[in-house]
Structure formats: structure tokens, C-alpha cells
Amino acid sequence: MTATLSDIVSRVAENTVDWDMEMGIDWEKACLIDGLLATGEQPERTQEIVDRCIATQTSDGQFSYGSLDPLHLDWAAEWTIGEYQSVPDPAAIGHGVLEYYDRTGEEYYLDAARKQIEYLRDVERSNEGGIPQQRGEISLAVDGLWMVCPFLARYGVLADDPMAVDDAIQQFEVQRKHLQDPHTGLFRHTWMEQPNSYVQSCFWSRGIGWATCALVDTIEHVPDDHEGHALMEEILRETCSTMVGLQDDTGFWHNIVDDPEEPLETSGTLMAAYTFKRGLELGVLEDEKYEKSAERAMEVCKGVVDDDGDVRRVAVVPGGPEAPIGVTLHGQGLFLMAASCFQ
Numbered sequence: 001m002t003a004t005l006s007d008i009v010s011r012v013a014e015n016t017v018d019w020d021m022e023m024g025i026d027w028e029k030a031c032l033i034d035g036l037l038a039t040g041e042q043p044e045r046t047q048e049i050v051d052r053c054i055a056t057q058t059s060d061g062q063f064s065y066g067s068l069d070p071l072h073l074d075w076a077a078e079w080t081i082g083e084y085q086s087v088p089d090p091a092a093i094g095h096g097v098l099e100y101y102d103r104t105g106e107e108y109y110l111d112a113a114r115k116q117i118e119y120l121r122d123v124e125r126s127n128e129g130g131i132p133q134q135r136g137e138i139s140l141a142v143d144g145l146w147m148v149c150p151f152l153a154r155y156g157v158l159a160d161d162p163m164a165v166d167d168a169i170q171q172f173e174v175q176r177k178h179l180q181d182p183h184t185g186l187f188r189h190t191w192m193e194q195p196n197s198y199v200q201s202c203f204w205s206r207g208i209g210w211a212t213c214a215l216v217d218t219i220e221h222v223p224d225d226h227e228g229h230a231l232m233e234e235i236l237r238e239t240c241s242t243m244v245g246l247q248d249d250t251g252f253w254h255n256i257v258d259d260p261e262e263p264l265e266t267s268g269t270l271m272a273a274y275t276f277k278r279g280l281e282l283g284v285l286e287d288e289k290y291e292k293s294a295e296r297a298m299e300v301c302k303g304v305v306d307d308d309g310d311v312r313r314v315a316v317v318p319g320g321p322e323a324p325i326g327v328t329l330h331g332q333g334l335f336l337m338a339a340s341c342f343q
Helices: 005-016 027-038 043-057 087-106 108-122 143-159 162-179 205-219 227-248 266-282 288-302 329-340
Strands: 139-141 191-192 198-199
Touching: 005 027, 005 191, 005 288, 005 329, 027 043, 027 087, 027 143, 027 329, 043 087, 043 108, 043 143, 087 108, 087 143, 108 143, 139 143, 143 205, 162 205, 162 227, 162 329, 205 227, 205 266, 205 288, 227 266, 227 288, 266 288, 288 329
Parallel strands: none
Antiparallel strands: 139 191, 191 198
């Protein structure tokens, strides 16, 4: 008998909560936390993971050991300059931290979020106010949109801090200028301020997913009358209108979405499915083609989950062109996030 989506979700969640989170990368933990919260799976273990990320918050405010962890230093050489220590990545855990504040009202969670917000405010930024991807070099990576923007916007609403909401919008404005292609609406990966150049300029499926997932997750928390609301809706429509036409007949997207020689890949496909469903729910996307595309994507991704609950065919860290394909913590979390939209 064919397994239901609910059965597969439970299998993925049960498998993944047993992984060694102490060795996990911060933003990958964030994907899992958000996926578990969205599906309601493993609630006790989810809170344990979030509480541990707060317990290991650094003195300067970064969650989960911060970007000082040596695990972060050896996999980014192809798209960064010099030694890599991330600025935005630990902040992605803030999504889950604020969810627990929203649920419990415990100041413990809001205080932890405030420390991470203060870190983001204190870092050296680009000339236009963009939060840099790494310490010591002013670069923008599209990943950073999902890591910080939903967190900033939600914090701004919960803590009555309008500057945080404005900051979230500013990150989209800056990245749109430097990373969004004006012809296709797709996002490139990494841009350096000095010299003005791309370290990696491909249209990478998970990179585009970071942008579009950031948009739908931020729109949800930005007040409707905020001037940035219309901007985010416009960017989302621009990007999605191109992405939907690049879907392969299998239901997947290629790892590099406009390169048919690149592998068909799971994480970017899941992020597109999540974006389309959430965009429809928010009323930003309206055409039924997005519903059909999301359903095809989710259906094909169900088939990559093995009997142990491993989500396969995921581009491993750091992703990008010719990335190896395997099983990853972020792939597990993104599967849960996408599946939550279909339950």
C-alpha cells in the first residue's frame, strides 16, 4: 500500500530528531525547527532543540555556537572570499525562538531574540545597509534573505519595534538591486561590494528558494499598510512567474534552474512547492498554474524519501553548480516545511 503524506512526514521527523544536532550547521537546524513546528511533529524534541540553540547563544548574540564554529569554515570556498564565518546564518534559528515566545509568552525567548537582533544591528554593513554574508568581507548572498528577514519582521511586530520591520524590507531592496536579474526575476547567489563583482552568479535552485521562501515568510508578518508590502509582493510575482516555467516534466527543478545538464534536485523543488502554496494562501499568487506546479513537485518529492525517512537527491552544502547529491539536515527540514502546506 502506498504511504500517505502524513505517514512519510512522521517517518522523516522521527528519523531526523535523532540526528546529532551538536554537529549540525545553524541554518540547517533552523530548517528542521521550522519544519517540525509547521507539521506539529515531535513537539517535545523540537523545544529541546530550540532551547539548546539558546543555551549555546554566544556572548555577542548569535544562536547555536554562532558563526565561530569550525564546522562552518571548510565548505564555502567556492563562493566566498577568505575564511568564512557567517553573519546571518545563526539568525535563522530566530524563527523558531519567536514561535515559542508567541506560544508561551515567556520573556526568555524574546530576550534571546533581542540579543540576536542587536548583533545584526551592530555588524558592519554594505554602503546601502545590506547585512553581509560573512565577517570581514562585505558580500551579499541570497541565503541571507531567509536567514534574517522573516525573523526581523516577526520580531518587529512582537516586540513593537518598527525599525526591525523596516530593516527586513531594506534587505530585500538591497538584494533586489544587486542579486535579482532584471530580465528573468531570478536571483543570483553571491555579490561582492569591493570589487563590484559576482563570486557566484548562477541561478541556483536553493538560492532562489531562499529568496522566495523569505518573501512569503516575511509578507506574513509585515503589516498590510507598510510600504514594503507591495514591494515584496512584486518581487515574489516576478521570480515565481519565471520559476514555474522552468519546472522539468518530472516535477523537479534542476539544481541550476536554467541548466538542463545539472541534476534534478530535491531541496530547491521543495522550496518552490512551499513558496507557491504559501503565495497562494497569502493571495499574492493567484494563477492555478502555481497550484498544479506545487502539487507535481510535492508528489515527486514524496518518492525520494526512503524507508528510513531519509530525504534523498539533495544538493549538499555548500550547494551551487555541480554540488554532490546526498542526504542532509536541511533537506529533511525543507521536506517537512513543504509537506506542511499539503496536510
